[in-house]
Amino acid sequence: AKADGKNKVRVYDKKLYEEIELRVDGERQLARAIQEDHFIVYYQPRVEAQTGRMVGMEALVRWAHPERGLIAPDHFIPLAESTGMILPLGRLVMEKVFCQIAAWQFQKLAVVPVSVNVSARQFDEGNVSEFIASCLNKYAVDPRFIEIELTESAMMGNFEQVRGEISSISALGIQIHVDDFGTGYSSLSLLYKFNMDVLKVDRAFTSQICNGKGGEIFFSSIVSMAKVLKMRVVAEGVETIEQLRVLQQLGCDEIQGYLVSKPIPSSDVPRLLDQSILL
Ligand code: C2E
Ligand code: CA
Ligand code: CA
Ligand code: CA
Numbered sequence: 001a002k003a004d005g006k007n008k009v010r011v012y013d014k015k016l017y018e019e020i021e022l023r024v025d026g027e028r029q030l031a032r033a034i035q036e037d038h039f040i041v042y043y044q045p046r047v048e049a050q051t052g053r054m055v056g057m058e059a060l061v062r063w064a065h066p067e068r069g070l071i072a073p074d075h076f077i078p079l080a081e082s083t084g085m086i087l088p089l090g091r092l093v094m095e096k097v098f099c100q101i102a103a104w105q106f107q108k109l110a111v112v113p114v115s116v117n118v119s120a121r122q123f124d125e126g127n128v129s130e131f132i133a134s135c136l137n138k139y140a141v142d143p144r145f146i147e148i149e150l151t152e153s154a155m156m157g158n159f160e161q162v163r164g165e166i167s168s169i170s171a172l173g174i175q176i177h178v179d180d181f182g183t184g185y186s187s188l189s190l191l192y193k194f195n196m197d198v199l200k201v202d203r204a205f206t207s208q209i210c211n212g213k214g215g216e217i218f219f220s221s222i223v224s225m226a227k228v229l230k231m232r233v234v235a236e237g238v239e240t241i242e243q244l245r246v247l248q249q250l251g252c253d254e255i256q257g258y259l260v261s262k263p264i265p266s267s268d269v270p271r272l273l274d275q276s277i278l279l
Contacts, residue, residue: 042263046256052279056113098139115147120154129168143173152184203237
């Protein structure tokens with residue numbers, strides 16, 4: 001019976017064991033995975049709220065682990081950020097996206113802009129804009145097909161440094177999205193000073209719509225504020241048609257979420273690009 005119990009423990013705790021292993025040995029594993037290129041990029045479409053027309057996609061990285069299969073970013077991005085591995089990983093993802101857009105253009109597909117998540121740490125380190133400029137050059141991609149997503153907290157870092165980077169990126173003709181808006185502490189004046197293009201309202205607020213607790217009022221004030229700042233508003237995490245209807249009424253410009261599509265591998269993207277109207 002004792003041996004039996006032990007066996008069970010080993011089976012049931014395999015996932016936990018792997019979690020712990022990743023925590024203890026994660027930095028080395030990440031370094032190796034970057035070196036051996038075990039990362040792939042998924043794409044999630046973003047559509048115009050009124051028409052359902054696809055207007056962009058978000059690039060979302062996954063770790064294709066040889067033994068464990070696809071690992072979601074929440075399981076390794078925090079580690080990558082705390083260890084600094086986010087710097088080479090961020091460049092790897094950026095380069096993959098550029099390479100992919102160039103391939104789609106070569107296939108004569110009607111490409112839409114792809115937004116890439118960039119961590120605070122990458123902005124602090126200082127040469128994101130330079131790296132993007134070199135990729136634009138290397139892959140001959142039009143800057144309007146690349147967009148950058150950064151969180152409010154990334155904007156609050158080293159102010160002058162971040163502002164310099166953002167203005168250099170804007171000067172390249174690249175749009176900047178404020179990600180997870182509403183979860184941080186950015187002020188109206190900060191958004192104004194940074195001259196951002198798009199507000200992506202966090203899923204937490206989208207989920208407050210249609211629940212009878214007045215979440216619509218909050219959302220509608222974000223929309224008004226964005227209009228003043230001449231920014232577009234994207235609702236993240238839209239899962240139901242009811243949410244979509246309310247967002248249309250509130251004047252939200254674009255939506256992203258499972259209602260339209262989950263993130264998909266690059267091989268499934270051409271079909272969506274051909275389709276164009278996704279809702
Ligand atoms: P995020 O930037 O807020 O990305 C949106 C996340 O919400 C994605 O999770 C997406 O799959 C998920 N999502 C989209 N629509 C829905 C929906 O309708 N319902 C629900 N429940 N979820 C939805 P994912 O791909 O697991 O990524 C998680 C986070 O990892 C991202 O959050 C982002 O912060 C980070 N991340 C992903 N790729 C990168 C990257 O290349 N670089 C950096 N620095 N961070 C990344
Ligand atoms: Ca994002
Ligand atoms: Ca987000
Ligand atoms: Ca997030």
